[in-house]
Structure formats: C-alpha cells, structure tokens
Amino acid sequence: MSAIDAEPDDILTPIKNTSWRWFIAFGVAAAIALVWLAAWGYQLQEGLVVTNLADWGSGGGVTWGLYIGAFIWWVGIAHGGIILSAAVRLFGMTRYQPVARVAELLTIGALSMAGIYIVVHTGRPDRLVTSVIESYPWTVQSSPLVWDVTVITLYFVMTATYLALTLRYDIVRLRHKMPKYFAPLYAALTVGYTKKEDQIIERMVWWLALGIIVLAPLLLHGGVIPWLFALLPSMPGWQGAVQGPSFLTIALMSAIAGVIIISYSLRWAYDWEHVLTDNMFRGLTAWLGLFSLLFTWLQLQQIITGVFAAPKDLSKFSFAKITTPEYIAAMTFIAIVLAYVFAQAVDKRVFSLNRSLAASFLVLMGTLTEKVLFVFEGLEYPTFSLYHAVPGHYFPSTVELLSVAGTASLCTIFFLVIVKVVPVVELHAVESHDDHDDHEGEEVRA
Amino acid sequence: MSTDESSESDEPRHPYETDESFHPMGKEWEDEMRAELEETEYDADLGMQMARDAQRLVAGEISEEEFYAEYHDDVEDEFEADERPIFDDLDGVDLDEVGDDQSMLESLQDVDLSGDDVSRRSMMKKMGAAGLFLGYSAYATHENEQDDEIPEQVSGVRPQGEDEREHRWGMVIDLDRCDGCLSCVAGCINENGTSTGANWMYVFAYEDDQSGQRNFLVRPCQHCSNAPCAKVCPVRARHTREKDGLVLTNYETCIGCRYCQVACPYGVNYFQWGEPDVEMGRLEFLDETPAEVQEMDAGDGFEARAGTYAEEGSDRHEALSEANDHVYDARGWWADSRPPTGVMGKCTMCPSRQDGHTDNPKGTVACMNACDETGMSAIHFGDMDAEIGDDYDRGVRYLERRKNLNPSPTEKNEADPEEDGFGWEEEGSTPQPRDDIYTQEDWENPPAPHDTSQLSTFKLLEDLGTEPNITYIGNEPGPDDEQVDPSTVDDIPGYEDIQRDIQWPVTVKDNRKHHLDYGAGGPPEDTESEEA
Ligand code: SF4
Numbered sequence: 001m002s003a004i005d006a007e008p009d010d011i012l013t014p015i016k017n018t019s020w021r022w023f024i025a026f027g028v029a030a031a032i033a034l035v036w037l038a039a040w041g042y043q044l045q046e047g048l049v050v051t052n053l054a055d056w057g058s059g060g061g062v063t064w065g066l067y068i069g070a071f072i073w074w075v076g077i078a079h080g081g082i083i084l085s086a087a088v089r090l091f092g093m094t095r096y097q098p099v100a101r102v103a104e105l106l107t108i109g110a111l112s113m114a115g116i117y118i119v120v121h122t123g124r125p126d127r128l129v130t131s132v133i134e135s136y137p138w139t140v141q142s143s144p145l146v147w148d149v150t151v152i153t154l155y156f157v158m159t160a161t162y163l164a165l166t167l168r169y170d171i172v173r174l175r176h177k178m179p180k181y182f183a184p185l186y187a188a189l190t191v192g193y194t195k196k197e198d199q200i201i202e203r204m205v206w207w208l209a210l211g212i213i214v215l216a217p218l219l220l221h222g223g224v225i226p227w228l229f230a231l232l233p234s235m236p237g238w239q240g241a242v243q244g245p246s247f248l249t250i251a252l253m254s255a256i257a258g259v260i261i262i263s264y265s266l267r268w269a270y271d272w273e274h275v276l277t278d279n280m281f282r283g284l285t286a287w288l289g290l291f292s293l294l295f296t297w298l299q300l301q302q303i304i305t306g307v308f309a310a311p312k313d314l315s316k317f318s319f320a321k322i323t324t325p326e327y328i329a330a331m332t333f334i335a336i337v338l339a340y341v342f343a344q345a346v347d348k349r350v351f352s353l354n355r356s357l358a359a360s361f362l363v364l365m366g367t368l369t370e371k372v373l374f375v376f377e378g379l380e381y382p383t384f385s386l387y388h389a390v391p392g393h394y395f396p397s398t399v400e401l402l403s404v405a406g407t408a409s410l411c412t413i414f415f416l417v418i419v420k421v422v423p424v425v426e427l428h429a430v431e432s433h434d435d436h437d438d439h440e441g442e443e444v445r446a
Numbered sequence: 447m448s449t450d451e452s453s454e455s456d457e458p459r460h461p462y463e464t465d466e467s468f469h470p471m472g473k474e475w476e477d478e479m480r481a482e483l484e485e486t487e488y489d490a491d492l493g494m495q496m497a498r499d500a501q502r503l504v505a506g507e508i509s510e511e512e513f514y515a516e517y518h519d520d521v522e523d524e525f526e527a528d529e530r531p532i533f534d535d536l537d538g539v540d541l542d543e544v545g546d547d548q549s550m551l552e553s554l555q556d557v558d559l560s561g562d563d564v565s566r567r568s569m570m571k572k573m574g575a576a577g578l579f580l581g582y583s584a585y586a587t588h589e590n591e592q593d594d595e596i597p598e599q600v601s602g603v604r605p606q607g608e609d610e611r612e613h614r615w616g617m618v619i620d621l622d623r624c625d626g627c628l629s630c631v632a633g634c635i636n637e638n639g640t641s642t643g644a645n646w647m648y649v650f651a652y653e654d655d656q657s658g659q660r661n662f663l664v665r666p667c668q669h670c671s672n673a674p675c676a677k678v679c680p681v682r683a684r685h686t687r688e689k690d691g692l693v694l695t696n697y698e699t700c701i702g703c704r705y706c707q708v709a710c711p712y713g714v715n716y717f718q719w720g721e722p723d724v725e726m727g728r729l730e731f732l733d734e735t736p737a738e739v740q741e742m743d744a745g746d747g748f749e750a751r752a753g754t755y756a757e758e759g760s761d762r763h764e765a766l767s768e769a770n771d772h773v774y775d776a777r778g779w780w781a782d783s784r785p786p787t788g789v790m791g792k793c794t795m796c797p798s799r800q801d802g803h804t805d806n807p808k809g810t811v812a813c814m815n816a817c818d819e820t821g822m823s824a825i826h827f828g829d830m831d832a833e834i835g836d837d838y839d840r841g842v843r844y845l846e847r848r849k850n851l852n853p854s855p856t857e858k859n860e861a862d863p864e865e866d867g868f869g870w871e872e873e874g875s876t877p878q879p880r881d882d883i884y885t886q887e888d889w890e891n892p893p894a895p896h897d898t899s900q901l902s903t904f905k906l907l908e909d910l911g912t913e914p915n916i917t918y919i920g921n922e923p924g925p926d927d928e929q930v931d932p933s934t935v936d937d938i939p940g941y942e943d944i945q946r947d948i949q950w951p952v953t954v955k956d957n958r959k960h961h962l963d964y965g966a967g968g969p970p971e972d973t974e975s976e977e978a
C-alpha cells in the first residue's frame with residue numbers, strides 16, 4: 001500500500017465541492033466543443049469536400065489524413081489507459097492505485113472520441129449502423145477495419161465492466177455521503193450488492209486484468225490497429241512487423257501522458273497532494289521516459305532499415321519521412337522529454353510537477369503528429385508512384401483541425417462531469433489492503 | 447454415389463472420414479448427436495449417414511445433386527407423408543439466402559408443417575434433428591466458403607471459379623497504338639457523368655528513365671481477380687461480381703470510409719467529396735428504387751435465383767432495357783455511373799452494358815468505343831476466359847493476333863504469313879475475322895506492325911498478387927519512370943483540350959487536388975468559375 005495518509009473522505013472532495021474554476025473549465029470546453037460541432041455540421045451539409053483530403057493517384061492528395069490519424073491516437077490513449085490500469089491491478093503496483101480509475105475513465109472517454117472520429121471520417125455516417133451490421137458475418141472474415149471495430153467494442157465492454165465492478169465497492173461504502181440527487185444512479189450501479197461479492201469481484205477484476213494484459217499485444221494496439229495499415233501490400237511506409245510494437249509504445253506513452261495531465265489537474269483543483277503524491281508522479285514520469293525510449297528506438301529501427309539499402313519505394317518514403325519538418329519537430333519533442341526524464345533520474349532535484357506536465361503535453365503533441373504523419377505520408381509514397389501527382393500534398397483544413405480541439409474538449413467535459421458523479425480515486429487506494437476487513441467494517445458502520 | 451462406393455474407391459479420403467470421427471468437433475460431439483437421435487423415433491443411422499455425407503459435400507467429394515438424390519426418398523419414407531416431405535420444402539427455400547447457420551435456421555423455421563401446430567423444437571426432432579442439423583450447418587458453411595451463393599446485398603470478394611463464372615471481363619490495351627488523344631477519357635466521362643477530376647479512365651505520358659522515350663499509360667481500374675479493395679471494405683459495398691469478375695461498388699451501402707482507395711495499389715478510385723457535378727435526374731435510369739428493382743421478377747433460371755442475373759424477357763430485364771438504364775446492374779444494385787455524395791467511385795467496366803440492358807451491346811465499354819472512333823483501337827475489351835472464336839473474344843483474339851505479328855526471330859524465319867492466314871491455327875476450322883470488330887482490310891493491313899522481336903506484354907504490379915485483368919502490350923514502366931509533368935508539355939493534348947467533347951457540366955481536369963483544395967478561397971465552385 002502506498003504511504004499516503006489520505007482519508008476515504010478525501011476522495012469525495014470533487015463531488016462535494018464545485019468551485020468557480022470548474023465552471024470556467026466547463027464553459028471553455030463547451031464553447032470549443034460547440035464551435036467544432038458547428039464545423040462538423042457544415043461538413044455534413046457540404047460533404048467531405050470541406051476537408052483538405054483528396055484522392056491519391058492522379059488526384060494528387062491523400063484520402064486518409066488527420067481524422068484517421070487522430071482516430072488511432074485516441075484509440076492508442078484508450079488502449080494504453082486500460083493496459084496501465086490492468087497492470088496496476090495485476091502486478092499490485094499500489095503506488096499507482098490512485099490513478100487506476102483515472103486510467104480506466106480515460107479509456108472510456110478516449111474510446112468514445114475514437115468512435116466519434118469514425119463517424120466524422122466516413123462520407124456516409126447515416127449508413128454506418130445498417131451497412132456494417134448487415135454485412136458483418138462476411139466482412140469480419142476479411143476487413144481489418146471490421147476487426148478493429150470488433151476489438152474496440154470488445155474492449156469498451158471489458159473496460160466498462162471493470163469500472164462498474166470496482167465502482168460498486170466504493171459506492172456501497174460511501175453512498176451515504178454522496179449527493180442525494182444521484183441516488184437512482186447509485187442504486188442502479190449497486191443493484192443486488194452483497195458483501196459476499198467483494199472477494200469474487202476482486203478475483204474477477206484480476207482475471208479481467210490478466211485478459212487485457214495478455215490480449216493487448218495480440219489484439220489491441222500491438223495487433224489489430226496496426227494491421228489496418230501493415231497488411232496492405234502497396235504502401236511501403238506502413239509495412240513491416242515493427243508497426244505492432246511501435247503502435248503499442250505510442251499507445252502507452254500517450255496514455256501515461258494523459259493520466260499525468262488529468263491527475264495533475266485533479267491535484268491542483270482539489271488540493272490532493274496527499275492523494276496524488278509527488279512520489280507517484282515521479283514514477284509515472286519514469287514510465288513515460290521508458291516508453292518514449294522504446295518509441296525512439298523503434299523509430300530508429302525503421303529509419304535505418306528504410307534508408308540504408310532499402311527497396312526503392314521504401315527508401316523514397318523513408319527519406320521523405322526524415323526530412324519532413326513536422327516529423328523532426330515530433331522527434332525533437334520526444335528527445336526533450338527523454339532528456340528531462342534522464343536528468344531527473346540522475347538528479348532528483350530536476351524533477352518538478354510542472355516539468356512533468358510539460359513533458360506530458362510534449363509527448364501527446366509528438367504522438368499525435370507522428371500518427372497523422374504516419375497515415376498521410378504512408379499514402380503519399382505508394383509503391384505505384386508513376387503519377388506526377390504522387391506524392392500528393394496535404395495539410396488539414398480548419399474543419400479538420402477543429403476536430404482535435406473539439407474532441408479534446410468533449411473528453412474534458414466527460415471528466416468534468418464524471419468527477420461530480422463518482423469517486424475518481426478508488427477507495428482501495430486510500431484504505432490499506434492489510435486491514436482491509438476491519439476497515440470495511442468501519443466504513444459500513446459509519 | 448453412395449458412401450460405400452466411395453470408401454471402396456482409391457480416391458484419397460477426406461480427413462474427416464479417415465479420422466475416427468467425421469465431425470470437426472470430434473468424437474464426443476458425434477456420440478452426443480447419435481444419443482440424441484436415438485431418442486427420437488427416427489432412424490439414427492440415417493441421420494448420421496446424412497451428416498457424414500454433408501461433410502463430404504463440404505469437401506467437394508460429392509455434388510449437391512448427389513446429396514439430394516441420395517436422401518430425398520429416405521427422408522420421405524422416414525418422416526411420413528403427412529408431415530410434408532422436408533426436402534420438397536427445402537427445395538422451395540431460397541438457398542441463396544442461406545449464408546450462415548442463422549439464416550438456415552430461419553429458413554427451416556419457415557417450413558410450414560401442414561398446419562400442425564408443432565413447436566420448432568419438435569419439428570427439428572422430426573427432421574432427424576441432430577443429423578440433419580449437423581449436416582446442414584456444415585452445408586451452410588460450405589455455401590459460405592464457396593461464396594457462390596450469397597445472400598442479397600452481400601456479395602463476394604472473388605470471381606467464381608473458371609467453370610462456374612460466365613465471363614471474366616478484362617481488357618487488352620495496346621500501348622503501342624495509344625497516341626494520348628484522351629478520347630477514351632472523354633468517352634468515359636460522357637458515359638458515366640463523373641465529376642470534375644474523377645478521371646476513371648486516366649491516360650498519361652511518362653518518360654522512360656533510361657532512354658528518355660515517351661510512352662503512354664492507359665489506366666482504368668484493373669478489375670483485379672484478387673482485389674484488395676474488395677477484401678478490406680468494411681461493409682462489402684466494394685465487391686467482386688461472382689458471375690463475371692467485375693469489381694463494383696454498391697452505392698447504396700458504401701459508407702465512404704475510403705479504405706478501398708487506401709488498399710488499391712493502382713490509385714484508380716475517386717471519392718465523391720462533394721455534390722456530384724451531374725445531377726441524378728440527368729442520368730438515364732429506371733425510375734424505381736433499388737429495392738423495387740430487386741423485387742422485380744428476374745426470370746426463373748438458376749442464375750436468376752442466385753440473384754445475379756436478370757434473364758432476357760424477365761420483368762426486370764424488360765424494365766431496365768426499356769429505360770435504357772445505366773445505373774443499375776442486373777441484380778438491381780445501384781453500381782453503375784457516377785456515385786452519389788460521400789460514396790466511392792471508380793471505373794466500373796460498364797456493368798449495365800455487360801448485363802445487356804442498355805442500347806449499347808454487351809461486351810463493349812464506352813472508352814473502347816471512343817478509342818475505336820478515333821481509329822486508334824488501342825483498347826480491346828472482352829472476356830479474358832474466352833477462347834478465340836467464342837463470343838466476346840475481342841481481347842484475347844487481339845492479343846493472339848499481335849503475338850503472331852510479333853514472332854520471335856526464329857519463328858519469324860519459319861512462319862509463312864501468307865499460308866498461316868490470320869496468324870494462328872485452330873484445329874478443325876479456320877477462324878474467321880469478325881466483321882463487327884475488324885474490317886477485312888484491317889486484317890490484311892494490320893495496324894502498327896512490329897518488325898521487332900517478341901511482343902512485350904505486362905500487367906501492372908503483378909507481383910502484388912492482385913491478379914489484374916488488364917493486359918498491356920508495350921514496355922512496362924520501370925521503377926524510376928515518371929509521368930511527364932502535364933503542365934510542361936504542349937505537344938500532346940491536355941485534359942482541357944477534350945472539354946469540347948463533354949456533354950455534361952463537368953470541367954475536365956487532370957489534378958483533382960487543385961480543384962478540391964479548400965483553402966480560404968471558399969468552396970471549390972468559386973475557384974472553378976474564376977478559372978473557367
Ligand atoms: S485496380 Fe484497385 S480498385 Fe480496381 S479492382 Fe484492383 S484493387 Fe480494386
């Protein structure tokens with residue numbers, strides 16, 4: 001158990017107190033989200049012509065761009081989040097227990113944003129449900145996109161189950177202190193609860209965590225998502241077995257960065273120095289560094305094999321990639337993060353919360369840029385490059401760029417709302433495992 | 447054919463048979479089935495036998511007809527006349543709709559047991575429950591794997607096998623004859639009403655890196671027999687028509703995800719980013735919804751039941767022909783002419799023509815007609831499965847002829863062109879030149895004779911395993927070859943130059959991105975009017 005001296009009551013602070021800061025944050029986020037929703041409405045009206053996408057080939061553009069890049073970025077955050085929380089539960093990494101639920105909530109929020117991106121990306125969102133369901137038994141045999149949707153849905157269900165199970169425990173014990181107006185919701189969440197289930201649930205959660213960890217490299221960001229690209233024979237930039245590990249490290253980096261940002265905000269807003277401790281942030285920063293290092297290493301692998309004596313199409317792509325200013329910028333961000341993480345490991349005084357926060361933003365910007373570049377540069381340098389219009393050119397339009405701000409705002413709103421409804425730090429994190437039973441008795445009596 | 451006969455034969459047995467258990471789920475499962483059957487009043491042996499043979503049906507060891515013939519009487523005897531012979535009913539069940547176990551179950555549910563109010567459960571028992579079930583689940587899987595009978599709206603990704611399919615449409619394009627006049631591009635736009643820059647047929651000059659020689663590449667969709675675009679489509683809107691290998695998009699179900707475009711190695715797809723330039727009302731088509739067209743009677747041959755054909759004389763065919771329809775194919779799918787907003791389009795190889803309900807004959811495509819009109823005849827559309835002398839042999843015939851006009855140096859010395867007639871020999875008959883395609887004079891003064899060595903042909907990116915159905919005559923572009931910058935050449939026609947031949951309000955453009963670019967300047971129409 002972590003050495004935090006927080007009381008169970010502390011985790012209810014956000015539910016009980018709502019400051020002006022909350023309203024400002026909500027207002028700003030809602031305003032941005034509304035602007036984007038209007039832009040999206042415009043896109044629905046005009047068609048995808050309001051993006052800067054175009055046909056590859058004689059068309060001189062790329063047909064997938066920021067929307068797909070942002071889609072895999074959000075999916076990455078989600079998958080990284082759930083892996084993080086599963087690891088905490090499976091390996092008993094109690095130091096990070098206070099952020100386990102944040103990671104799970106992030107998974108739910110990010111998966112929803114990824115889902116929104118699917119809708120935003122398609123030319124005929126009105127047909128999504130009917131067309132996909134009608135043909136599902138056939139397409140699931142051949143279309144990597146359908147595998148994606150299947151797996152994402154599976155993980156959404158797993159995460160939601162996970163979250164619901166662990167929430168029951170907390171809500172039963174804290175319900176009497178939580179707001180009356182949510183009573184029906186709490187009643188629904190805790191329906192049929194008996195004390196006997198605690199142990200069973202703990203075991204179920206453990207097995208779910210095991211399932212997630214085992215399946216992650218196979219099915220999630222290490223498998224199905226990169227296969228969306230890596231299985232196509234004609235885009236050298238996307239091919240290769242390195243895509244799986246590369247996607248997975250990006251997912252973990254982005255998720256840890258996301259968790260740091262959210263926890264930082266929570267700590268700042270609710271004076272949670274004793275719940276979300278410096279010690280925990282140090283640890284998260286170190287993990288961020290580790291995955292950034294792996295990411296850099298995998299990028300190097302790709303670059304070296306792509307420029308040394310690669311086949312023509314691959315080397316064309318690789319040279320283009322390493323000379324793209326945005327790519328250089330993204331790699332510089334990651335390099336700065338690495339430098340900081342190393343420095344703070346060597347000299348503890350270098351560490352500061354603000355620096356870790358900045359590093360997290362850099363990581364998120366770096367991974368988003370990398371993802372978007374991955375998508376459209378891969379398309380810009382196909383094997384069949386005879387066309388004069390290939391490589392095409394692309395820079396996201398305003399409507400596209402707004403979607404990033406819009407989805408980030410929606411995700412923020414999701415968190416702003418959820419902190420008011422359920423405890424975002426689980427009770428287990430503030431009570432000791434050892435005196436678990438006594439404590440529990442106390443709680444219920446209280 | 448019965449099981450006994452086959453087990454005596456020397457033919458390699460199916461693994462299910464050599465195994466102790468015939469069922470893929472193993473002996474235990476099989477025993478359970480038998481136990482269940484034993485409980486019913488019906489013949490367990492018969493049930494198990496049927497199941498076993500159903501597996502063999504899956505393995506292709508016996509045919510469907512044999513399976514029916516073998517069991518029809520048995521089943522009738524076993525399940526008594528007043529229960530309505532199951533197989534007669536099954537005959538009525540549309541097997542096209544039987545794609546997976548689920549729909550099979552549903553079909554079985556539809557079987558009316560002569561007014562008896564029997565629960566589904568007891569009905570199943572009466573059918574020799576487990577045995578038949580086992581067999582039919584296998585049968586259904588078989589259907590599914592073979593992809594030869596597909597439920598409506600969900601088509602396959604590969605053409606049928608050579609024996610089953612009707613055609614394999616493709617082209618032989620003689621690049622040596624192409625002079626880059628772009629008539630085919632105009633022909634395609636006129637036929638399909640595609641929007642600005644969506645050049646389904648795209649012709650461009652490229653320079654040989656080594657020799658600096660200028661060549662043309664004529665690039666429609668390759669209608670790949672192993673099309674990656676069809677495989678990846680998440681809704682199977684992009685599909686391969688089993689009967690003739692055409693790779694089409696169902697404009698009604700496409701969700702516009704553009705994965706097909708990403709997966710296609712050739713860059714032949716053009717998405718409908720905004721409103722189409724040509725309104726639907728201006729296209730020629732049967733004024734019914736796709737659902738209504740699909741409802742229409744399509745004749746009662748087997749093909750009609752498989753849902754992919756509309757027999758001549760059938761209601762659907764008549765209606766489509768009367769309307770000179772150019773947006774539906776024979777299945778009643780909206781898959782021809784330009785796509786609607788938000789949907790993927792590309793060269794279709796004119797399916798409404800190939801289904802024979804337009805004024806233009808089957809076996810022709812608009813780009814070829816346009817090319818022929820200029821007298822160049824570089825495009826030769828036809829059935830690539832055809833033998834010379836068959837219908838629609840234009841492509842293979844042309845290729846053969848060109849090969850014979852390009853004998854290898856040794857062959858050249860041996861052959862006597864006078865004696866060999868048209869350059870090939872066929873057993874038992876002398877092939878005749880076909881007036882509909884070639885004039886007699888053409889044959890005697892063949893166009894573009896080559897005095898060089900062997901004919902060089904290629905398919906684009908064949909190594910990728912896409913099995914393209916366009917065969918090019920000419921030299922394959924090398925890896926360093928590049929399209930000549932269209933803006934720098936004025937000795938060949940540019941895309942603007944064919945504008946006068948276009949019947950639609952469509953601006954002919956080469957680079958579509960320039961047209962689409964959605965900068966501060968506002969919607970593309972504005973840019974357009976400035977330029978026009
Ligand atoms: S050329 Fe492209 S679009 Fe056409 S069938 Fe082949 S993969 Fe599909």
Ligand code: SF4
Nearest residue numbers: 679700701703704706
């Ligand atoms: S754009 Fe349409 S046809 Fe192409 S893959 Fe997506 S749904 Fe299928």
Ligand code: SF4
Nearest residue numbers: 634647793794795813
């Ligand atoms: S075959 Fe038909 S659709 Fe294809 S390029 Fe020719 S005219 Fe256009």
